[in-house]
Amino acid sequence: DGGITQSPKYLFRKEGQNVTLSCEQNLNHDAMYWYRQDPGQGLRLIYYSQIVNDFQKGDIAEGYSVSREKKESFPLTVTSAQKNPTAFYLCASSYGTGGTEAFFGQGTRLTVV
Amino acid sequence: AQSVTQLDSHVSVSEGTPVLLRCNYSSSYSPSLFWYVQHPNKGLQLLLKYTSAATLVKGINGFEAEFKKSETSFHLTKPSAHMSDAAEYFCVVSERYSGGGADGLTFGKGTHLIIQP
Numbered sequence: 001d002g003g004i005t006q007s008p009k010y011l012f013r014k015e016g017q018n019v020t021l022s023c024e025q026n027l028n029h030d031a032m033y034w035y036r037q038d039p040g041q042g043l044r045l046i047y048y049s050q051i052v053n054d055f056q057k058g059d060i061a062e063g064y065s066v067s068r069e070k071k072e073s074f075p076l077t078v079t080s081a082q083k084n085p086t087a088f089y090l091c092a093s094s095y096g097t098g099g100t101e102a103f104f105g106q107g108t109r110l111t112v113v
Numbered sequence: 114a115q116s117v118t119q120l121d122s123h124v125s126v127s128e129g130t131p132v133l134l135r136c137n138y139s140s141s142y143s144p145s146l147f148w149y150v151q152h153p154n155k156g157l158q159l160l161l162k163y164t165s166a167a168t169l170v171k172g173i174n175g176f177e178a179e180f181k182k183s184e185t186s187f188h189l190t191k192p193s194a195h196m197s198d199a200a201e202y203f204c205v206v207s208e209r210y211s212g213g214g215a216d217g218l219t220f221g222k223g224t225h226l227i228i229q230p
Contacts, residue, residue: 004156033218040122042203042222043157090156094218100207101147102218104156 002027006091006105012113013078013085021076021108023091029103031096032074036060037088037107046089049074050096078110086112115140117206119221127229132191134224136204139185146187147205148178151223157203163187174198199228 004025013019025032031050035043045058049068063082068074074093078085088109092102120135138144145164149157161172168180174197178189187204204221 006156040222043220045218088154092157100145101159101162102157104149104158106156107154109154 004091004093004103004105006089006108008108009106011108011110013110014113016080018077018079019110021078021089021091021110023074023076023105024072025074025093025103026072027093027103028071029093029095030071031094031100032068033092033094033102034058034064034066034074034076035090035092037090043090046076085110115144115206115208115219117204117219117221119202119204119224121224122222123225123227125227125229126194128196129193132189132194132198132226134189134202134204134226136187136189136221137185138187138204138206140206140208142208145207146178146180147207148172148176148187148189149203149205151201151203153200160189160202194226194228196228196230199226201225 007022033048034046037043044060046064047055047066049055052071055066055068065077088107090107091105094100094102116139118137147162148160150160151157160176161170163170163180171177176191178187180187201223203223207218
C-alpha cells in the first residue's frame with residue numbers, strides 16, 4: 001500500500017542530544033514537508049523540499065536540519081540548539097507545491113527527558 | 114499571500130445534530146481549499162477538497178463544504194453528528210500559483226469538535 005511512514009512513533013531525547021526522525025514515502029511525490037504541532041497552535045512548517053538535494057526553511061527552522069538525498073526519504077534532525085523540542089512532529093508529501101493536497105504520516109511524539 | 118481563519122477553537126454538539134465548522138480564507142490567487150481531520154496522536158486525513166470545480170464539495174464520512182467566493186468562506190458541515198466524529202479539524206488553503214516558491218499550504222489553528230452523547 002502506498003503511504004508515508006514515520007518512525008519512531010515515540011522518541012525520548014536527553015538534554016543536549018541530537019535525534020533524527022525518519023520519514024519515508026512510496027507515493028512517488030516530489031514534495032515533502034516537516035511540521036511541528038503544539039497544542040492550540042495548529043501546524044507550523046519547519047522545512048520543505050520540492051526536489052531531491054534541495055530544501056527550504058519554513059517558519060520555524062531554527063534548531064532543526066534536514067536532508068533529501070533520495071526522493072523517498074526526508075529525515076529531520078532535532079539538534080541540541082532547539083530549546084523546546086517537545087512536540088508532535090508530522091511529515092507530509094504531495095505531488096507538488098501550490099494547489100495540491102498533502103498526505104500525512106502518523107507522526108512522531110518527541111519528549112525531552 | 115494567503116491566510117486562513119477558523120472561527121471557533123471548540124465546537125460542541127449533541128450526537129445526531131448538525132455540525133458546522135467555520136473557515137474563512139484570504140488568497141491573492143485562485144485558491145484550493147481543504148479540510149483535514151486529526152484524531153488524537155494520529156496524522157491528518159483528508160476529508161475533502163475544493164479545486165475550482167463544483168462549489169459544493171462532498172467528502173468522506175458524510176461531510177461536505179461549500180466554497181463561497183463572495184464571503185471568502187469554506188465552512189464544513191455534516192447533517193448528523195456521530196460519536197466517531199470527535200476530533201480536531203483543520204481548514205487549509207493553497208494557492209495554485211504560489212509564485213514565491215513557498216510550500217503553498219497554510220493551515221488554520223484547528224477546531225476541536227466535541228460530540229455529546
